[in-house]
Amino acid sequence: MSGQRYPEEFKIEAVKQVTERDHSVADVAQRLGVTSHSIYNWMKKYGPKAAEHQASRDEAKKIKALEKELKRVTEERDILKKAAVYFASQSD
Numbered sequence: 001m002s003g004q005r006y007p008e009e010f011k012i013e014a015v016k017q018v019t020e021r022d023h024s025v026a027d028v029a030q031r032l033g034v035t036s037h038s039i040y041n042w043m044k045k046y047g048p049k050a051a052e053h054q055a056s057r058d059e060a061k062k063i064k065a066l067e068k069e070l071k072r073v074t075e076e077r078d079i080l081k082k083a084a085v086y087f088a089s090q091s092d
Contacts, residue, residue, distance in 0.1 A: 007033070011042040019047055 029036045
């Protein structure tokens with residue numbers, strides 16, 4: 001991996017060559033000297049369906065955060081149940 005950074009305009013133009021001018025990803029990648037993988041990533045970020053990709057990423061982040069919170073709350077509930085049983089047995 002070269003780690004080379006390309007300007008945003010370069011990436012947008014590469015995506016336009018694929019989406020608007022119907023060139024193949026492999027052809028554009030070869031002509032520009034980048035990998036096909038880079039072109040596909042740029043298409044996700046700058047292509048016509050970029051909003052859909054961003055929305056699905058945002059939803060996935062939200063779901064992951066909610067699952068993490070659910071796990072924490074479930075563990076807290078279980079601890080409280082055990083504490084309630086303990087204190088109930090101590091009061092008898």
